[in-house]
Amino acid sequence: MSFGPEDVPSLAARTRLRHDAARDTDVLLYPEGVLVLNGSAGAILAECDGKRNVAEISAILSQHFGGIDVMADVIILLERLETKGLVVK
Amino acid sequence: MQRKEASHPIPVALLAELTYRCPLQCPYCSNPLELAAYRQELETEHWLRVIDEAAALGILHIHFSGGEPTLRADLPVLVDAARKAGLYSNLITSATLFNRKKALALREAGLDSVQISFQADEPVLANHIAGTQAHAKKLEAAALTKELGWPLTVNVVVHRLNIDRFPEIIEFAHSLGAERLELAHTQYYGWALRNRAALLPSEEQLRRADAAVEDARARLGNTLQILHVIPDYYEKYPKPCMNGWGSTHLTVAPTGVVLPCPAAAAIKTLKFDNVRDHSLGWIWRDSPGFNAYRGESWMQSPCATCPRRTIDFGGCRCQAFLVTGDAAATDPVCHLSPQHNLIETWRGQANAPARVEPDPFEPRVATVRRQPAPVGDSGSR
Numbered sequence: 173m174s175f176g177p178e179d180v181p182s183l184a185a186r187t188r189l190r191h192d193a194a195r196d197t198d199v200l201l202y203p204e205g206v207l208v209l210n211g212s213a214g215a216i217l218a219e220c221d222g223k224r225n226v227a228e229i230s231a232i233l234s235q236h237f238g239g240i241d242v243m244a245d246v247i248i249l250l251e252r253l254e255t256k257g258l259v260v261k
Numbered sequence: 262m263q264r265k266e267a268s269h270p271i272p273v274a275l276l277a278e279l280t281y282r283c284p285l286q287c288p289y290c291s292n293p294l295e296l297a298a299y300r301q302e303l304e305t306e307h308w309l310r311v312i313d314e315a316a317a318l319g320i321l322h323i324h325f326s327g328g329e330p331t332l333r334a335d336l337p338v339l340v341d342a343a344r345k346a347g348l349y350s351n352l353i354t355s356a357t358l359f360n361r362k363k364a365l366a367l368r369e370a371g372l373d374s375v376q377i378s379f380q381a382d383e384p385v386l387a388n389h390i391a392g393t394q395a396h397a398k399k400l401e402a403a404a405l406t407k408e409l410g411w412p413l414t415v416n417v418v419v420h421r422l423n424i425d426r427f428p429e430i431i432e433f434a435h436s437l438g439a440e441r442l443e444l445a446h447t448q449y450y451g452w453a454l455r456n457r458a459a460l461l462p463s464e465e466q467l468r469r470a471d472a473a474v475e476d477a478r479a480r481l482g483n484t485l486q487i488l489h490v491i492p493d494y495y496e497k498y499p500k501p502c503m504n505g506w507g508s509t510h511l512t513v514a515p516t517g518v519v520l521p522c523p524a525a526a527a528i529k530t531l532k533f534d535n536v537r538d539h540s541l542g543w544i545w546r547d548s549p550g551f552n553a554y555r556g557e558s559w560m561q562s563p564c565a566t567c568p569r570r571t572i573d574f575g576g577c578r579c580q581a582f583l584v585t586g587d588a589a590a591t592d593p594v595c596h597l598s599p600q601h602n603l604i605e606t607w608r609g610q611a612n613a614p615a616r617v618e619p620d621p622f623e624p625r626v627a628t629v630r631r632q633p634a635p636v637g638d639s640g641s642r
């Protein structure tokens with residue numbers, strides 16, 4: 173499966189995204205597992221609210237990173253998490 | 262910017278063993294043989310403190326287990342505290358006492374996921390293994406779990422008596438709507454060590470089981486995630502037990518004793534500290550029990566110079582103690598261990614062509630009727 177600009181991603185219901193103070197990073201929690209996220213991955217997932225599409229999420233993230241085009245990176249992350257069942261569209 | 266170096270690893274998961282009381286009598290139970298020594302359970306306020314201290318340490322997952330954790334009336338209060346502390350909570354239950362009222366209270370408290378143990382896919386064998394009429398109640402609990410929207414893990418402890426039903430067990434878990442299936446072979450500690458002769462499967466049984474898992478993975482794809490953990494007696498190298506001693510995991514036993522691994526109470530040469538006397542943070546960072554086998558300085562030959570010592574950390578300390586009497590020895594499962602011949606002997610018995618089936622096993626009971634076989638005994642039959 174692949175994500176296009178119009179697809180609306182959301183985190184699977186069984187996941188929980190939060191900041192972890194001990195590691196000073198964002199983490200995505202799910203049954204029997206955790207993904208320790210780097211800064212931009214956490215920021216991308218925080219925008220996956222089930223309403224915005226990939227193009228809109230990428231535009232928001234682009235503002236964080238000085239206007240560079242991040243859509244390819246957003247799609248890579250979403251597809252990786254979709255294969256783990258952590259992101260759905 | 263100054264970079265803060267962590268002098269100790271940050272733990273990931275806490276196994277909260279709320280009680281060792283349980284309505285089931287499974288012969289492979291991972292609880293200690295001395296169940297009667299664990300009746301002085303922690304009070305609710307102890308657990309609430311443990312949960313807050315766990316979150317402050319960086320723990321992300323809390324598994325409420327036992328025994329049967331739903332026997333504790335304060336379970337929803339503890340789940341609620343875990344949720345407020347940001348922990349992802351999982352209930353590990355035999356599910357025979359999991360009714361709608363309890364389930365709704367746990368959902369209200371914010372429980373994140375549920376793992377239900379099954380002994381087999383069909384009731385006659387399942388109830389025989391559990392020592393009680395549990396299977397039908399578990400089916401109701403699994404349906405309730407799905408109805409209330411929890412992610413469901415089905416856990417089946419695998420051994421000689423149910424290993425030939427892998428295709429049926431996988432289909433069963435799939436039909437229950439499970440997202441995960443843990444096919445976890447018995448590892449030989451506690452009650453399972455005592456019942457090893459009855460439980461250890463043959464190599465041929467293992468081969469067929471593995472083939473059934475591969476077939477199911479190809480057929481079911483992502484709809485059912487299957488975790489298959491084979492008995493380490495059949496491995497060439499030991500398992501990287503707990504990712505290394507005191508590295509990622511804490512277990513708090515019902516009495517408040519804190520262990521680096523659920524089986525570690527069996528190591529009689531170590532003293533483990535109690536949350537009644539110390540903070541969880543001190544126990545994790547500074548207690549002698551947690552520091553005993555951190556790093557590599559404790560290792561003996563052949564581990565001390567082995568290139569795999571950073572991969573498997575010398576294997577399991579509990580197994581080393583239970584089989585060799587020395588918790589710092591190389592895990593005897595390793596083919597390089599000087600005591601590996603013991604494992605080979607036991608494996609040979611499991612594969613003996615003239616074996617008479619089925620072997621009787623001793624159900625887990627609160628009063629131990631006789632002493633366990635001495636260390637190194639191959640078990641008379």
